[in-house]
Each structure stands twice: as C-alpha cells, then as structure tokens.
Amino acid sequence: MSSQRRDEEVLRRVLEVEAAKVEVRPDALGAIRARTARRSRWLPFGAIAFTAATATAATLVVVALAARPTPNHTAPDPGAVTAPATTPSPTPAASAPPTSAPAAPPPTRSSPSSGTGITSLAVYYVGEDRGQPRLYREFHRLPAGSSPADKVRAAVTEMLAQESAEDPDYTSAWPSGTGVLGVSVDGSAATVDLTAAPPDDLAAQQLTWTVAAVLGGDPRVSLRHDGRDVRTVRKAAALDTLGALWLIEPQHGATVARTFEVHAAGAVFEATARLTVRKGRTVVTEETLTLSAGAPARGEARITLTLAPGTHVLELYALSAADGSVQHLDDHTVTVR
Template sequence: MTRDEDVLRQVLEAEAAKVEVRPDALAAIRARTARRWRWLPFGAIAFTAATATAATLVVVALAARPAPDHTAPDPGAVTAPATTPTPAPTPPATSAPPAAPPASRSSTSSGTASASLAVYYVGEDRGEPRLYREFHRLPAGSSPAEKARAAVTEMLAQESADDPDYTSAWPSGTRVLDVSVEGAGATVLLSAAPPDDLAGQQLAWTVAAALGGDPEVRVVVGGREVAKLRKAAALDTLGALWLIEPQHGTTVARTFEVHAAGTVFEATARLTVRKGRTVVTEKTVTLSAGPPARGEARITLTLAPGTYVLELYAFSAADGSVQHLDDHTVTVR
C-alpha cells in the first residue's frame, strides 16, 4: 500500500468513527461538518484538501494502470520491433510457366551425343617419330569411359587424321572392345597388344586426354593384362612445335587467331604464311616458356579470302636450318 493510500484510509476511518447513528443523524452531521470547517485552521484545511486530491489521483491512477502481463516470453523468438507493420495482402498464387528444356548437346543422326575429343597421332620431327594432337568431334556418351573409348576408336582407325602428315603407330584392324575407369586408372580391352613403345604412348596420351591427369592405363588382350602404361615425358614424346589452331583443313574468318605451342631454344619460333609459292607474311613467335617447359603463343592474322599454308618452325642454333616444322592448310572465307 502506498503512502497516499494509507493517509486516505486513516482520514476515512477517523471521520467514520465520529458518526452517530440516530434519527436526526443526517442533520447533526451536516451541522457538525459546517462548524468543523469554520473553526479549522487554514493549514488543516489545506492539508485535508490536498489529501483528498491525492487520494483521488491515486484511485484514478490505479484504475488507469494496465494489468501486468504475466505471459512468458517465447524462448525462440527474435526481438521484434516496437511496431509491427501490417503485412501487405499476398496476391493469389499463379501457375509458373513451364521451364524451357535445357539446351541439348550436338548429336549425331542416331541421337548419340557428340564431343570434341583430343586424339594423338604420329608425325615426324627431324626424322624421328613424335606425337601430335588433333581435336575430333565424335559420337560419345557423357562418362569419361565412353569418351575415352570414342577417342581410342578414332585413334585406331586408319587415315583418320585430318593432317595427311600424321598417321597411327597401330596396325590396321586393331579394335577397342571396351574401356572402364576405376579411380585414377583405366582398363582398355583391345583386340591386339601395342606393337611398340610409340604405339603405347599414343594410347596413353589419348586416354589421358579424355580422363584428365596422368592415369595408369592397363591394356588387356584376350583376358590377359599385356601392358601398364603412363605418359612419358613430353620433351621426349611430343613434337617440338604444334600448330593447335586453326587445325588442318578448316575454314576461318578473315581475321583469326593462330594458337601455337612447343618447346624450342630460347622459346622463339617463326610463323610463315604462304599462298601458293608466295610468302604473304612472316612473324616471330615468342612462346610463354622455354625448355624444358612447354610454352604457348597466340597470334592474330588478317588475310584476304583464299587458301593458305601456315608454317610453324624454328631455326637450328647450329646451322640456321629449318626444324620442327608443323604446317596446316586453311581456307579464309
């Protein structure tokens, strides 16, 4: 109980105790009250008025104060803002339009998906056989094993290289029966074993290009493992210079890019463009890395429509002769 409430209670009890209940009580009370107010000193009157006013304010305040909220807080609730706005009405749900079908990969007439796959062939570099690479678009599934089988099948096919300077180290009639992938390795079932190390490297590099990295390639013939292959060092296996793009026999726009790669002395090669016997242009090519690393370079050419021969080569440090020549014939439209 507050101090104001206690004072009010005492005043009311004191006044009630003086009341005499008798027939003329009301008149007596009125007369007594009049005499009391007349003879009370000014300070008492002021105190009584103030007390009554305070009591009234206390009653009004108690009546106006809201009842305490005894609801327990939600332990999982996040502190909400003081004013929570009324959410806007949600528009009625509508059916989403059907999703467009995903773009399909290019495919052959039989419906089998196709992919651009690297195939390794054999060419000559200063009279020695080396590996060169072409990209062929071939029917293949989506799995690495299916891609490897498609690339090996193309590698074994006679005269499948676009560049007439390239060939295969495998004998005619050799077939791939199956390719499976287990972890970081692959098993290739063939109708015949590799005839020599170069043929084995041609297979190992072709399978690795389809799978990625440097997988171990098990060669199985007639149910028996005949070889375990890995890629040999590029410096000892690949042609010293490659014309990667444009590939032999392709048609290009008047302005196109030549992509070269290789390992040559001081990372310096030469690009000559011929039309018939006429040299149209010559450029020095600086590869991105020197021996023993394999560097790359890109050169932009603009040529008039016609057929051209692109020659990539290096000069011998000993006698200045042309070596490591790789050439492609292209048509500019």
C-alpha cells in the same frame, strides 16, 4: 658487368655450345620443302603483306599481326582438354562444327547410340620431327556418351581408325584393323581392351596420351589384348614424346574467318619460333613468335592474322641455333572465307 649479367652470359654460351652439337641432316630443309610442296590445295600467286600504315586498305591483304604469349607463364599441360564441351546432337544438323574446327568424321568410325552427344575429343597421332617419330594432337568432334569410359572409347576408336587424322602428315602406330573390345574407368585409372597388343612403346604412348586427354593428368592405363593383361603404362616425358612444335589452332583443313587467331605451343630453344604464311608459292608474311616458356618446358603463343580469302598454308617451325636451318616444322592448310 654485374654478377647477374655475367651469370646470364655464361649460361647463354653453354646453351649455344650444346645447341651446336645437334646434328642436322644436310637434306633436312629440302625434305621439308618437298613435303610442303605436296599440298594439293595450294594456289598460284596470292596475297601481298603490307604494313600498319596502310591498314585502311585491309580488303585485299594481311592487316594485323599481333603476337603475344599467354598471360600465364607456367608451362601448359599438353594433355589438357581445351576444346568445346559436349553438345546434344539428336540429328547430324543439330550441332554444326565451329568454323575453326575440322568437320565431324564419318559415322562409320563410331556408332552413336541413345543419349549420345557430339563431343570434341583430343586424339594423338604420330608425325615426324627431325627424322624421329613424335606425337601430335588433333581435336575431333565425335559421337560419345557422357561417361569418361564412353569418351575414352570414342577417342581411342578414332585414334585406331586408318587415315582418321585431318593432317595427312600424321598417322597411327597401331596395326590396321585394331579395334576396341572394352573400356572401363575407375577414378584416375583406365583399362582398355583391344584386339591387338601395342606393337611398340610409341603405340602404347599414343594410346596413353589419348586416354589422358580425356581423364586429365597422368592416369594409369592398363592395356589388354583379347581380355588378357598386357602391360600398364603411364605418360612418358613430354620432351621425349611430343613434337617440339604444335600448331594447335586452326587445325589442318579448317575454314576460318578472314580475321582469326593462330594458337601455337612447343618446347624450343629460347622460346622462339617462326610462323610463315603462304598462299600458293607466295610468302604472305613471316613472323617471330615468343612462347610463354622455353625448353625444356612447353610454352604457348597466340597471334591474330587477317588474310585475304583463299587457301593458305601456315608453317610453324624453329631455326637451328647452329646453322639456321628449319627444324620442328608443323604445317596446316586452311581456307579463309
């Protein structure tokens, strides 16, 4: 055995020993399945997967599953804004959302003004990952002005709105009724004045990551409560703050074409994740995704699916190295046209 292979084997054994120390609740899998079973839009029996040899009969079932990591093997910036740019929106009908994005939110969440366009902005919410609260991101199409301060105000206002998340598994760490009093941006620093102070560090991070998604990088965010300085916050480490796995696209509630791309990201052991597609209670397909980087870095992967029309649930998760149990589940329900 070469020296390089021997070193790799030693490293693999060390990682396996550390992974075995992870404690998994005995009822974790049952709790995940119970949560998944609550999806009200599941249908009874659906499509049946078939192989490439029968791909010419593609009108009924899955025909293509092509997993591939992104060409750039550097870890993606989880705060980067990758959604479509701002488009003018003089009337509600002038800028319809793309089929892979959720519908525009009700206008009561943010009042448009002269010069306002519809902008796709990243908004962070709180979800549960192995019993721990973690941040998850959605892109929302919101009315916002062209300045960074206008966009920060729109994204934070949406974040604070109760039940504004498209995914019902996500929520906000902020108390109900919290509003935005003012926002100012000076280069890589932002000041956000709210009607309430952050109740805990998680709420402060939810706001900070949302602001950072607008400004980029790791801005300094000064929090104020009714005009009084509260604290200054920077983004905490992604590994300790974000959900281990994200389904980025399609988002929960999206309507997609029969052939569409699934975009996943996360930080998991050996960069290995699983994707299960269900129609009703029927498993349509199960695939292994290899992310472009493994934990502690965050990697990405994309896979192209062709599904029969109907409602499908996409489940992204990892399997425990210790006992094979499901971990880090993030699931989205989508409608295939």
